Amino acid sequence: MTDAALAPSDAPVAATRSVTARALSILGVFSMERPSLTLSEISRATGLPVATVYRLAGELEEGRFLDRDEDGRYSLGLYLWEMGMLTPVHGRLREIAMPFLLNLQYTCRETVQLAVIDGIDAIYIEKLSMVESAPVQSRIGARIPLHATGVGKALLAFSSPTFVDTVLGMPLMRFTDETTTSRHTLAKQLAQIVDDGYARSRAEYLVGSTSIAAPVLVSGVVKAAIGIVNYEDTNLDEWAPALLHASQALGARLEELRWGTKEEKK
Amino acid sequence: MTDAALAPSDAPVAATRSVTARALSILGVFSMERPSLTLSEISRATGLPVATVYRLAGELEEGRFLDRDEDGRYSLGLYLWEMGMLTPVHGRLREIAMPFLLNLQYTCRETVQLAVIDGIDAIYIEKLSMVESAPVQSRIGARIPLHATGVGKALLAFSSPTFVDTVLGMPLMRFTDETTTSRHTLAKQLAQIVDDGYARSRAEYLVGSTSIAAPVLVSGVVKAAIGIVNYEDTNLDEWAPALLHASQALGARLEELRWGTKEEKK
DNA sequence: AACACTTTTTTCATTGAGTGAAAGCACCGC
DNA sequence: GCGGTGCTTTCACTCAATGAAAAAAGTGTT
Numbered sequence: 316m317t318d319a320a321l322a323p324s325d326a327p328v329a330a331t332r333s334v335t336a337r338a339l340s341i342l343g344v345f346s347m348e349r350p351s352l353t354l355s356e357i358s359r360a361t362g363l364p365v366a367t368v369y370r371l372a373g374e375l376e377e378g379r380f381l382d383r384d385e386d387g388r389y390s391l392g393l394y395l396w397e398m399g400m401l402t403p404v405h406g407r408l409r410e411i412a413m414p415f416l417l418n419l420q421y422t423c424r425e426t427v428q429l430a431v432i433d434g435i436d437a438i439y440i441e442k443l444s445m446v447e448s449a450p451v452q453s454r455i456g457a458r459i460p461l462h463a464t465g466v467g468k469a470l471l472a473f474s475s476p477t478f479v480d481t482v483l484g485m486p487l488m489r490f491t492d493e494t495t496t497s498r499h500t501l502a503k504q505l506a507q508i509v510d511d512g513y514a515r516s517r518a519e520y521l522v523g524s525t526s527i528a529a530p531v532l533v534s535g536v537v538k539a540a541i542g543i544v545n546y547e548d549t550n551l552d553e554w555a556p557a558l559l560h561a562s563q564a565l566g567a568r569l570e571e572l573r574w575g576t577k578e579e580k581k
Numbered sequence: 582m583t584d585a586a587l588a589p590s591d592a593p594v595a596a597t598r599s600v601t602a603r604a605l606s607i608l609g610v611f612s613m614e615r616p617s618l619t620l621s622e623i624s625r626a627t628g629l630p631v632a633t634v635y636r637l638a639g640e641l642e643e644g645r646f647l648d649r650d651e652d653g654r655y656s657l658g659l660y661l662w663e664m665g666m667l668t669p670v671h672g673r674l675r676e677i678a679m680p681f682l683l684n685l686q687y688t689c690r691e692t693v694q695l696a697v698i699d700g701i702d703a704i705y706i707e708k709l710s711m712v713e714s715a716p717v718q719s720r721i722g723a724r725i726p727l728h729a730t731g732v733g734k735a736l737l738a739f740s741s742p743t744f745v746d747t748v749l750g751m752p753l754m755r756f757t758d759e760t761t762t763s764r765h766t767l768a769k770q771l772a773q774i775v776d777d778g779y780a781r782s783r784a785e786y787l788v789g790s791t792s793i794a795a796p797v798l799v800s801g802v803v804k805a806a807i808g809i810v811n812y813e814d815t816n817l818d819e820w821a822p823a824l825l826h827a828s829q830a831l832g833a834r835l836e837e838l839r840w841g842t843k844e845e846k847k
Numbered sequence: 848a849a850c851a852c853t854t855t856t857t858t859c860a861t862t863g864a865g866t867g868a869a870a871g872c873a874c875c876g877c
Numbered sequence: 878g879c880g881g882t883g884c885t886t887t888c889a890c891t892c893a894a895t896g897a898a899a900a901a902a903g904t905g906t907t
Contacts, residue, residue, distance in 0.1 A: 399665025
């Protein structure tokens with residue numbers, strides 16, 4: 316990505332008038348690709364005048380939301396990470412899921428992942444891998460399409476019909492030759508997944524990657540999905556029983572812990 | 582914690598005049614103990630007028646920094662978690678450390694933890710446990726004293742003399758009967774730890790918990806510490822070789838990856 | 848070492864975004 | 878129906894945020 320991509324013309328972004336929104340938009344310009352930025356880069360990326368960014372970034376730094384290294388480059392602060400750890404996805408889901416994921420990982424020794432739905436994407440909440448295999452696409456925090464991965468399809472298959480319709484109503488992006496882009500085929504696959512209890516995916520999102528994934532159901536609604544992936548294109552079905560056991564056990568545990576959460580209204 | 586603890590009188594907190602600082606202070610009132618709050622609770626906790634909190638929280642919600650459930654309660658938003666994942670501790674440390682931690686966990690099957698220094702505390706960055714053993718004190722994101730835990734002492738022992746002096750200069754809080762509170766004794770322990778290459782701790786912070794921990798050195802400076810803990814008071818020294826292997830391998834890996842970081846200036 | 852260029856920091860007069868008291872609603876429990 | 882509490886909206890006032898501009902500090906080129 317060149318600097319030109321951040322030219323003011325490309326950034327009608329923060330046409331917002333409110334101070335708060337401006338400050339938040341500063342935090343928003345950091346990304347996996349650009350984990351640290353200079354003052355003027357932020358200014359260009361947000362479309363805000365340097366002087367304004369200077370002041371706001373200063374306040375964010377004061378609040379420990381931003382760090383500034385000796386070169387003057389800004390990066391997201393540790394405090395932000397600490398807050399992330401207070402978030403429900405972490406405290407109420409990842410924390411509780413961890414022992415189940417570890418046990419599963421221990422059993423099959425493949426990469427294990429946990430994902431949830433956010434908007435019309437899936438997000439990886441956790442990924443346990445004993446090797447440094449990490450293709451960028453499957454980093455923790457990464458957003459991935461619901462129609463083209465194991466966990467995605469597991470999440471979708473057990474979602475409400477109206478939500479499925481919404482997703483099927485949108486263009487199904489193609490990522491590889493194997494990506495399912497036909498609504499009809501996908502619908503059939505989803506039905507099959509419900510039948511089987513788990514989803515399979517081969518090279519639909521990333522060439523060479525294979526996965527199986529099962530939903531985590533709490534009182535009948537999908538809260539997450541657990542997946543097993545590898546990047547060697549070997550068959551994973553032998554692990555289906557272990558996967559199902561883990562996802563069901565986690566679901567049961569979450570149900571047990573539903574200390575007064577009234578989320579079933581949804 | 583009663584609600585009285587949040588009474589206005591206790592909260593001269595946000596005497597700040599700046600809008601940004603006010604908005605950020607709203608995020609700051611969420612904690613492990615209070616992961617979700619109502620509008621008026623936030624108002625009391627921050628000392629800001631309800632109307633102000635109403636507006637600011639509304640903007641934070643718009644920016645997806647806060648979530649609001651159907652009951653109107655606010656909680657920290659998923660976006661905040663996503664940002665946490667972009668933070669250096671996650672992307673540059675945890676991500677890289679994970680395979681090493683998993684391998685260690687796989688070897689010894691005890692709880693494995695990763696911690697770094699922040700200010701004069703240690704912070705747990707990761708904790709891998711196959712059982713739901715989690716005492717609140719050792720949650721990921723929790724701050725713990727440098728003088729009273731395995732990872733803490735490992736971090737401290739390999740820190741710069743000036744930093745050690747700073748920490749020894751502060752009151753060493755007592756947590757259990759076993760906590761080392763004498764500067765002199767602690768200094769001797771630290772020297773011993775440097776000699777041994779790893780730290781030991783028994784019930785110094787939490788009764789019944791035992792741990793060993795080794796520093797992760799990158800170009801000779803401590804960047805983190807890896808620890809093995811259990812809560813059954815059994816001896817862990819048998820795992821010292823595996824622990825040292827993991828921490829050294831991680832250190833080497835981090836050194837290898839230091840793509841242009843000029844942190845050695847420090 | 849002087850020059851052209853970029854980035855960061857500081858200043859300051861101007862103004863409109865943020866403010867919060869107060870009133871209006873909504874929702875309890877009694 | 879009636880106090881009590883919490884959430885939302887309004888609005889006149891004002892002070893904090895603004896950003897152009899100048900100064901300062903750095904970076905690279907000839």
